[in-house]
Amino acid sequence: MTIATDPPKESFRLSMLINDTRYRSYTFQAIALLALIVIFSILGNNLAQNLAAAGLNISYEFLGDPAGYDINQQPIPYDSQSTHMRASIVGALNTLIVAFLACVTATIFGVIAGVLRLSNNWIISKLMSLYVEAFRNVPVLIWIIIIFTVTANVFPQPREFRGDNPTASMVGEAVAFTNRGVYVPKPVFESGGWLVVGVFLASIAGIFLWRRYARNVLFDTGRVVPVFLPSLAIFFVPALVAYFVLGRPIGLEYPELRGFNFQGGLTIRGSLIALWFALAIYTGAFIAENVRAGILAISKGQTEAAAALGLRSGRIMNLVILPQALRVIIPPLISQYLNITKNSSLAIAVGYMDLTGTLGGITLNQTGRAIESVLLLMLFYLTFSLAISALMNVYNNSIKLKER
C-alpha cells in the first residue's frame, strides 16, 4: 500500500531565481525595474546637466506673467495683459469648442454616409464609397489646409457686400460668408432669457420622463401610450409659452456691414471653419465605416425573426437592429471622438488658437519654457483622453452582453 505524501519541502536556493519558474519572474521584474531606474536617472542627469549649461531651471512661474499676445477667438474675456495661464485656458476652451462642433458634425456625416452606403441605390452607394475612400486616404492636414484655402480665396471679401450694386449678398439678410469668416446672428439674452433656456432643458428632461412612463405603462398593463406627438408637444410648447409670456427675452443681433467689415453678430473665423469641417468630413468617413460595419454585423436572421414576430419595420429598426448595432458602433465611435480631439491640435497649421496654438505655440516661443509647456500640453490631452476612455469603459460594461 502506497501513501501519498507531500514532496519534501525544498528550501529556497539562490539558483532558483534563474531556474525555477516560480521565482524567475521576480528576477525579471527586478531587472526591469532596475533598468527603468537607471534609464530615468541617466535621462534626469542629462536633463539637469543640460539645463545647468543653458542656465535654465524648471519653473512654472511664467504662467503668471502677462502673455502679451492677442487671441482671435475668446470664449472668455481675455486681453494681451492677461496671464499665460489665462491664455492657456482660452486655448483649451477653443480646443473643446472645435472638438465638440466637429464631433457632432462628423457623427451626422458619418451616420448618413454609412447608412447610404448600404442603400440599394447604386449611384448613391457608389457616391458614398467615393466620399469615404477619398477622405480616408488623404491626410487630414491636407484637408484642413484645402478647406482653409477655400474659405480664404473663394468666399468674397467684405467690401464686395458694399455699395448700391454689391457683387455678394448676405444669405437671408442674416448670414454673410466672407473670406474673413462667416458672420451669423448672435442670440442676445435679456432678463428672463435664461429662464426660457431652463424651461427648454427641463422639457427635454420631460420627454425622457414621458418615454419612461409610456414604457412602464406598456410593460405593466399592455396599453400603448403614444410617444411621438406628446414628445413633440413637450419639446415645443413649454419653451414657446415661456418665450412669449416673458415678453420675448431672447433676441437676435444681426451682423451688419459697417465700414470695411461686418460688425455685431457672431463671427466664425475661417480657421475655425476649416478645422471644424475638415475634421468633421475626414472623421465622418471613418465613422461611416464604423456605422456600416455595425449594421452589417447584425445578421439578417434578426430582422427576419423580428418580422416573423409581427413587428413593423420601424419597430424592427428601433427595438431589434439599433440596440445591437449600437453596441458595435459606439466603442469605435468614441475613439473617433478622441481622434478628433487629438487631431484638433492641427489647428496650429491654420492659426486657430487652440491649446496647441497658445500654450504650445506662442507661449512656448515667447518664454522659451519648452519642457514645461509641452508637459502641460500633454497633460491636458492625456487627462481628457483618459477621462473619456474611463467613461467609455463604464458604458461598455453597461451594454455588454449579459451572459452567465
Next chain:
Amino acid sequence: MSDTHAQTVAFVRHTEIPPAPPPPGQAGAVKWMRENLFSGWFNTIMTLLGIYIIYSLVMGIFPWIANGVWGVDNIRECREITQGNGGACFAVIEQRWQQLLFGFEYPSTEYWRPTLAFVLLFVAVAPVLFLNLPRAMLVFTGIYPFLAYFLIWGGTILIPITAMLGFVAGYFAFKQLERNSFAVGLFGAVAAALITWWVTGFIVDAAPNLLALPEVASRNMGGFMLNMILGTVCVSLSLPIGIALALGRQSHMPIIKWICVVFIEFIRGVPLITLLFVANVVLAYFFPPETSLDLILRVIIMITMFSSAYIAEVIRGGLAALPRGQYEAADSLGLDYAQATRLIIMPQALKISIPGIVNVAVGLFKDTTLVSVISMFDLVGMIRGPILSSTDWAGVYWELWAFASVLFFVVCYGISQYSQWLERKLQTGHR
C-alpha cells in the same frame, strides 16, 4: 354528358409554348434601373440628386483638367493663357516636381538614388506581403535597410556593411546559443553584434572613402521622399517594439505589465503633434550634452514610439482573440514561454492582427505630414513653404494640393486594398 365534353375540348395543345421574353419593363437594364435607382419616390429623388452631384463634380473638374496649362514659367504667364476659362496651372508641377518629391536641397544629380531605393522597396516588401513568393527573397528584405541607407544617405559602403555584419553575427550567435535558453541566445547575440561593430569600426576608420557615394545630410531630405522615409522606417521599427509591448501588457509580472500599460496609454492619450514638439524642442535636453542628434532622427524616435503604442494595442487584440486552448496546448507540450510565444502564439496572433497593423501603418503614413508643423520640408511643408511663397507660383493652390492628395491617395488606397485582399485570403472559413 359525353356530348358536352366532346364540344368543349375542341383543341388540345400537343407542344409546349416557347417561353416568351419577359415584358420590356421587367428585364435587362430597365429592370435593373427600376430596382436599383427608381424603386420608390425617395429613391428616385436620391438618384436624381446623385446624378446632379456627379454632373456638377464633372463639370467642375473637367474644364479644370482639359484647359490645364503646361510648360510655362510662372503663374502670370499661366493666367494669361487661361484667361479665366477655369484651366489649371499644371506647369507648377512640371517645374517643381523634383522639389515636391525630393525636397529642395537634395542634389539633383543624385535623384536616381532615392528612386532606386523606392523601387527596391517593392522587391524587399513583396515576400513579406505575398506569402506565396519564394522565401529566399527574404534575404533581400534583410539586406534592404542597409542598402536603402547607403543609397539615400550615401557615404562609404563600409558603414552599412559593417552594421549588417553585426546583425549577421548576432543572428548566428543566437542560433548557436538558442538551444541552451532563449535569454542566453539573446544576450549572446547582442554581445556578438557589439563585438563585431567594435572590431569593424577600425576598418571603417581606416578606409573612410571606400566605394563612397556623395554624402547627403539628413536635413537635406525633403518632399514626398521624407514622408516615405519616415513612414517605412517608423513602421518597421515599431513592429518589434509593438510586439514586445503587447506581450509585456499581457504579462503576469505586475511591474513589467504596468510599465507597458503606462507607456501605451500615455502615448495613445496625447496627439502626435505634442510628441513632435518633444522631438523638436525637448528631446535634446535628455541626451548627453556633447551629442547632437539631428532633427530627422529625433522625429523618427518619437514617431516610432507613437506608432509602436498603437501597434501594441492592435497586437494585444490579436493575442486576446486567440482561444485560451492555444496557450494551454503549448504549455502541455512542454514548451517554455519563449518557444510557445514564438512557435504557437505569435504566428496566429499576428495573422489575426495584420489588417489592424496595416490600418495603423496607413494612418501613420498620413500622419508623417505633421512634421511640416515643426518646419520640416516634407511634401506638405514643401508646398506651404518654398513653393507657395515663391514669387513665381504664389496662388497656385489647387494644382499643388491635388498633386499631394493624389500621391497620398494612391499609396494609402493601395495599402488598404492590399489589407482587404489579405483579410479575405486569411479568412479560414469557420466563423
